[in-house]
Amino acid sequence: MAQPQKHPLRTLSEQEKRELKRLVKASSERLDVVRRAKALEAVAAGKSFTQAAQQAGFCERRRRRQVSSPLQ
Numbered sequence: 730m731a732q733p734q735k736h737p738l739r740t741l742s743e744q745e746k747r748e749l750k751r752l753v754k755a756s757s758e759r760l761d762v763v764r765r766a767k768a769l770e771a772v773a774a775g776k777s778f779t780q781a782a783q784q785a786g787f788c789e790r791r792r793r794r795q796v797s798s799p800l801q
Contacts, residue, residue, distance in 0.1 A: 738772045746773070 741749070752758055752766035764785045771781035 738769070741769075741773050746770075749773075 749766045749770050752762060753770065755763065764787060768778075768781040768785035768787065771784045772778060776784065
């Protein structure tokens with residue numbers, strides 16, 4: 730059984746959700762920004778940090794750091 734997240738992501742506002750969607754679709758945005766936006770969308774949808782990082786394409790050793798710190 731998985732342990733609950735120590736620092737869960739706060740609830741995103743509608744404006745933040747729209748901005749994340751825009752970043753994910755932006756072809757001119759930096760890759761790290763797009764990956765982080767994808768990971769945040771996944772966590773907001775209920776995925777664990779690890780699942781969100783895998784879905785966004787982060788490498789194994791950077792997953793926890795990249796996903797867990799963005800919007801606290």
